Amino acid sequence: MTGFAELPHELSLEVGATEQLRLPTYSGSGNLWTVRNVDDANVAEVRVESRPPIGADEHPPGGPPPGQSLATEFAVVTGVSSGVAHWRLVLARPWQPDNPTASHELTIQVSPARP
Numbered sequence: 001m002t003g004f005a006e007l008p009h010e011l012s013l014e015v016g017a018t019e020q021l022r023l024p025t026y027s028g029s030g031n032l033w034t035v036r037n038v039d040d041a042n043v044a045e046v047r048v049e050s051r052p053p054i055g056a057d058e059h060p061p062g063g064p065p066p067g068q069s070l071a072t073e074f075a076v077v078t079g080v081s082s083g084v085a086h087w088r089l090v091l092a093r094p095w096q097p098d099n100p101t102a103s104h105e106l107t108i109q110v111s112p113a114r115p
Contacts, residue, residue, distance in 0.1 A: 043085035
């Protein structure tokens with residue numbers, strides 16, 4: 001499991017480039033990650049994707065598919081235009097969004113794409 005200490009507070013990328021950050025997962029807690037723009041949403045797009053871990057689709061034929069609790073969440077960051085943006089990653093239960101378990105600030109520096 002990835003911990004908060006491994007999440008960067010700053011990320012640099014070029015326009016059009018995409019980076020994926022594996023988010024800490026707490027299976028069975030009911031917590032899910034969301035993203036909130038703090039400022040300059042036009043500089044970078046940030047979204048959370050949930051995927052089964054590598055190899056999870058290799059279950060025996062005829063058996064049940066792997067459960068959703070095996071899903072791994074990623075923050076997917078894409079540079080849109082040059083500049084700096086600030087985003088907040090929030091871990092909370094969907095029915096308690098105002099009482100987050102954790103939050104993480106992320107500053108994204110986007111530079112022009114190299115020719």
